[in-house]
Amino acid sequence: MDRTTPSGAALVRRRVRYYYLLVTLIVAIFAAETTMHFTHYTWSRWIVTITAxxxxxxxxxxxLRAGDLGVAxxxxxxxxxxxxxxxVVVILGVGIALAIPPLRSLFHNxxxxxxxxxxxxxxxxxxFQTVIPEELLFRGIITGALLRRHSVPVSIAVQAVLFGLWHVVSSIGLSDGNEGIGAVLGTGVAGQALGVVGAVAFTGAAGAVFGWLRVKTGSLLPCLALHWAANAAGAVAAALAWRLG
Known part of the structure; x- marks a missing residue:
């Protein structure tokens, strides 16, 4: 047997180490997200960025190479x-929704x-606190690592599920902090639970779209653009919605 060719046992050990590292990374980033949302220190707001x-x-x-991370x-x-x-499409879409009075209350954050x-x-x-760190972690490292060992559908699905679960903590109290969503779901315990489930389902679906973009283009840039445009346009639209009553 060629000494340069890894044995079956060596390949198994390498794969086990790979999964240990991936699980450790996932635990670390979820711990960072939880710390950020349940502490009120200035430094903790940047803990996910530092972790990324x-x-x-x-x-x-x-x-992992630049191509694995989507930055070749x-x-x-x-x-x-x-x-x-x-x-352009996202910002126009948010602008149109903001111009429709029945939809405007959904922006009241x-x-x-x-x-x-x-x-x-x-x-x-x-x-710097959300888009770049999350895209590097989920569509960069996690997706890139998964694609080395799994098929495209499996890689996209796994990172999408993780991305949805990532938003459990941040969606707690969602119906209380958003007037429009609270009016639809309610603000009690049941409303909060529905808010969390809805946020996880929505962000999981968004994660699948981000993952598809990452694989389709080979680049992280479209994922960064979609993530930033949705969040940033939503923030500005919220402020404008309050001003428009």
Whole structure:
């Protein structure tokens, strides 16, 4: 047998180590998300960002390449084209929804009553605390690692489920903090539970779309664009919705 060819036992050990590392990463990022939402320190708001930066360094050190993470230079042009179209479509869609009075109340998010704060969030906090870290973690590292061992459908499905579960903590109290959603689901325990289930289902479906974009284009840029446009446009739309009554 060629000494350069790994034995069956060596391949099994390598695969087991791979899964241990992936599980450790998932536990770490979920712990970071929980810490961020249940503490009120300035530094804890950046803990997911810091975790993502460390995770990228470890992923590269473990053998993942730029192509695995969706940031290979040869994907920039294609990724930029998709990203530009996505941003225009999403922002126009949010603008149209905001212009329709029955839909406007769905944007009434208490976190963005102030327009200056919504703009600061849209261009600073949302990109650096949410969009970039989450896309690097889920569509970059986790998807890239899964694609090395599994089929495309399995890889997209697994990261989508994880992305949906990632939003359990952040969706607690969703119906209380959003007037429009609270009016639909209610604000009691049942309403809060429905808010969590709905948020997990919605973000899980969004994760599947993000994953498809990542595989389709080979680039992380369209995922970043869609994630940012939806969140940032939603924040600004919320502030405008309050002003429009």
């Amino acid at each position: 930066a460390i995770a990228v360094c470890l992923a590269v050190g473990s053998g 230079p040869d994907t920039y042009v294609r990724g930029t084209r998709w990203a530009a179209v996505i941003m 208490d976190a963005y009553r102030s327009l200056p704060w919504a703009l600061f969030s849209a261009f600073v906090l949302i990109p």
